[in-house]
Every structure is written in structure tokens, then in C-alpha cells.
Amino acid sequence: MNTRRQWLAAMLALTASSIASSMAFAQDNEGWPNRPVKLVVASAAGGGTDTLARLLAEQLGSVFGKPFVVENKPGANGLIASETVAAANPDGYTLLLTYAGAMVVNPALYTRAPDPLKRFEPIAQIGSFGNLMVASPKVPVHNLNELVAYARQRPGQLSYGSWGMGSGGHLTMESFLKKANLAMVHAPYKGTAAVATDVQSGLLPVGWVDVSSQIGLVKAGRLVPIAVSGSSRLPQFPNVPTMGEQGYPFPTTSWYGMFAPAGTSGALVERLNKEVVRAIATPAFRDRLTALNLPVAPALTPAQFRKVVADDTVAWQRIAQDAGVKPE
Template identity: 40%
Template sequence: MMDGPRMIKPFFRCNTQGTAMPLSRRLLCVLPLLMACAVQAQDYPNKPIRIFVPFPAGGGTDVVARKLAEHLRQDLGQPVVVENKPGASGNIGADQVARSTPDGYTLLVTAAPFAIAPAMFKSLTFDPVKDFTPVAQLATVPLLLVTRTESPLNSVADIVAASRKAPDSLSYASFGNGSPPHLVGESMKLLTGTRMVHVPYKGGQAALPDILSGQIGFAIMDVVSMTPLVKAGRLKALAITGPQRAPSLPEVPTLSQAGVPFDTVGWHAMFGPAGMPATVTDRLNAAVAKAMATPDMRALIVNGGSIPVEPATSAAQWGRQFRSDVETWGKVARDSGATID
């Protein structure tokens, strides 16, 4: 067994000769730095905050982030600027935040593809779990299974029956390889023992002509873009993902209620770099919860087809849920063989 002094390795040097100092003197050197960090965290925020959205301007995540920023400016008393950093399925903006100083002044508001990234990108430059601090979940974002009004498919049971009768004859659309809709479709195949053909598009609007013409059997798309078409009678909704029905479409059953036990759902959420002080994280979590409870934020979420998080979750609760989502999506990707690079 090693003796006491040799078990303690030098971790800080502040003398000009470069030799290791006694532990007591080393602690005296480090203590002012720790105190300075603590004071800075207690004084948070005292300068502008930047929120990076890793998707183009005008999308669902961007709209939520910009409205949230308005409320945070009022609550935190500092400018809150939203910057779009799109590219690589959201990975470019996320990587920039991961490399930022963990002081609470550089944040990320992103969506569920962030949790899927480790399973889909072999060359990912960050780890969503190890390199980030979960701050708050803003809303859940369900996905909608839709088909053309004239389709003989009237339920998830019809999809399963048709796929079993003629494997690989039924196709489904998503908005891209590795997207949440793609993996929901793969989950359906795994859970029901069926074979269907995945056809990726660059969004719901790009897929719409093929859905309406019957070229595609059904689609799994975001509820925001599909709900108006369902309400207008151009499409019929067969199921919605997530643990609960959407307020905007209360008559549509969840995927689990329709017989496929899969309730992982998309979301909008806030993260910071790994190592953010707990006081800063909790301050941001409280500010976000206050903002998301306001009537205008609730209306923005519900009218967009998403679901408010009620009751608001703590940063720790959201962190546990996020890690569970990373594991769930990762398992689906591994079991199905889905990948991007």
C-alpha cells in the first residue's frame, strides 16, 4: 500500500521554481479561484445571454426559443439573444455550445434529434449526455401518423394487417433518415414484427403530394404541419405519438392506445455546456418554468400542436428523462440498423 504523502499527486503549482507545494498552500492558491466562481454564479446573470438554435429560423424550435427569450429578458434583467446555427441535423450548433464556457451565458434550445444523434452519427464531435447540462424541458412534440382521406387504412391495426399480408408492400414517409419519425416507423416494425419501406423526404410539405396521390401508404410527420390538413379534411390521422393525446386532436388515439406500445415523444428543451454551476442551472430552470406557464407561451405551444410540460420539471428530473430518451432512441437505432454515417 502506498504511504500517505505519495497518494496525493501535485495538482496545482504557483511557485516560480515549478516544484510541488504542500497541500495546505495549494489549497490557498485554489481557494480564491473557487470563491470567484461562486460569487460569479451568485451574481448571475450580469451580462447578455446567447441562445443557440441549431435549426433554421422560422422552424418550430426557433419560434419557441424566440418567444421564450422575450420572457427571459424580463425575468433575468439581461438581453437574451437567439442565434441560428443550422447544419448537420443540428450538430453544428450543439457542438458550438458544448465548447463554450459553462457559465450560463451560452445556451442551446434544441429538439429530439439531439438525443438521437449518438446512435446515428459515428463521427459525432460531442456527447449529448457528457458534454451538456440539462436545464429544462419546454414542451413535448408528438408526431402524427396520417394518410390520405380515401386510403383504406383507417387505423394502426390496418397498417399492421396490411404489412403482414404483403411484407414490404406498404411504404411510410418521414422527414429524413435518422429523424424521430424514421425511428418511430422502425419501432413500429420491431414491435409488430412487420416489414415496411421507409421513404425519407425533406419535410412534410415535400411528402404531401405523394401522400395525397397514394404513392405513399402513410406518413409519420410533425403534428404542427399536419394538424391543419387533418382539420381541413385533406388527411386523416390514425395515431399520435407520446404518452397522452394532443389537446389539438383529442379524438386521435396515442400509438400505445392503438396497440403499439411506444410512447417516447419529441420535445423542445434547453441545455448548457457540461459543468454549469447548480445555482445557475436552477436559476434558468425557474425562469423557464415561469415563462412556460404564461398564457401567451401556453397558447404558442398548444396552437402549434405541441403539449405543455405540466407540472414543470426540475433540471434534475429533465436530466433523467433526457438520458432515458438517449437510451431508448439508441436501442431503436441499433435494433433496426438505422444509421446516417
């Protein structure tokens, strides 16, 4: 009898503790935010991630009545930004806006990379997209077949740029080089703006960029688009074929997403998800995404986005292994 009473007392205490904890979370959430929110961005200023972050920060700041301050932490394929947020207090005042490569590829590349599901709370997927392989107008390359011919005439002499070791551009290119039986030297940069600068100048013959921040250079003819990663062509460049259409399939699509540190209140995650999804659904925001050539992502719940992160982590680990990339 005493054992049963002790068990019941323990259960009542646990229930009371859970209720008190939930009430505390609710009270905290009701008062959130009462100061500026830091939005850490895994890219340099001027890149596609940064551009999207500033659009979203403006929208969320207007909704919540407190500034969402963008803090750029580029480098190491987004690892620096991820580590910063993973170590932050899970109180909703430090959030991460990053790209798929930084979140789901890094675990296959860096032994110190934060686990995307154990160290973070996925909040919302914001945009999905394919990346663009571009060539310098100073080289005779307009498609993948011409790149293959050009590279074979210069074995081991050519370099290509991407926005970091282990980035989507890096692994996509290594997959292509393996299929084409080519050798080129990878030149990692801290952002796609720097890649674009060196490709248009001719310092690099080819490189990978995010479309959103480099549309102007492509349309001005200062960068020559030769292939799109992903399974479909880009709306603003309908004449640029995918890698698959040119005989080198690479169907994986990239995305942008918002995350909070693990342990952040589920109610707060849901609240942020609701407002991000609502922001994305407004015609004005969609128009700005379209102008950046960023397809609007489907309206996913945090649980649905968590599944995307889990599935993509497995897929990119396979891609990294196939490319011969080992974690450091």
C-alpha cells in the first residue's frame, strides 16, 4: 500500500512539475520578444542567404514589434554560424538562417559539426532552389559538354570555385567530375559573391553560385550560365538546362531554413513557424522572392521540416561518400 501511495505521490509531483513548466513556457512566450532577436546568417553580406535573411528579418520585426538583427558569420560552409547558434541559450533570442549544405552536409564533412536534429529545433523551410554553374565569358564554355572538352585539353590545370569546402557547389561539382572522368582543383570561398567576382574576371574558368544574388551578373552577360543543379530548370533562366538534361543527373535540391537551438520551447517554435509561413504567403514577400529567383517553399510544419532535414542528411552523406569526401 505504501509503495502504491509513494508511486501516486511521485506521479502527482511529476504532473504538477510538468504543468508548472508548461505555464512558465507559456508566460515566457507571451512576453517574447521583449528585446531584439539575433538572426545569425551562414553567409557573407550580399549572398543569397543574407539577402533572404534581411527580407525575413524586416517582415518578422514588423510582426513582433522588435528588431530582428542580422549577424553574418560566414566561413567553413556555414559551420561557424551553426556552432554559434547551437551553443546559444534556447530562449528564442538567437536564431539561425542557413542553407541545406550548411545543415545537412556538414555532418558528413566535419567531425565537430553539430547534429542537425540533436542540436537544433527546425522552425521553417523558407525557399527551395537549384544552384547555378557559371563560366567566365573569357572561356569558350556554354554547356557541360564544352566544359568537358575544355578541361580535357588542360588536364589538372583548371580550378573551379564554390562557397566553401563541402558546400552544395563543391559536392555537386565533385560528383560531376567523377562522372565525367575529369580533374579540376577546388577553390573554396567564403561566399558566392566572391566566386562570381573571380569567375567574371577570368581568374576562375567556372564556379558555382546561388542564383538569387547573381541574377544581375548573369543577365548582363558577365557570367555565363551553363547548368542548373536539381531536377528542374529555373524560372528566370528557362533556357539553361539541368545537369540531368546534359547527361549528368544530380536531382538533390537545396533549401533555406530557419532553426533555433535545441531545447527551445515547442510553443515558441510553433509561433515562429506560423509567422514565417504567413510572411512567405504574402504577395509582397512572394514577389520579392520571385525577383530573387527563389521558388517559394511549401508551407511545412516544424515536424514536416524536421523530416526534410533528416532525409536530406542521409542523402547528402551518400553523395559525400560517392564523391570520396571524408570527414575531417
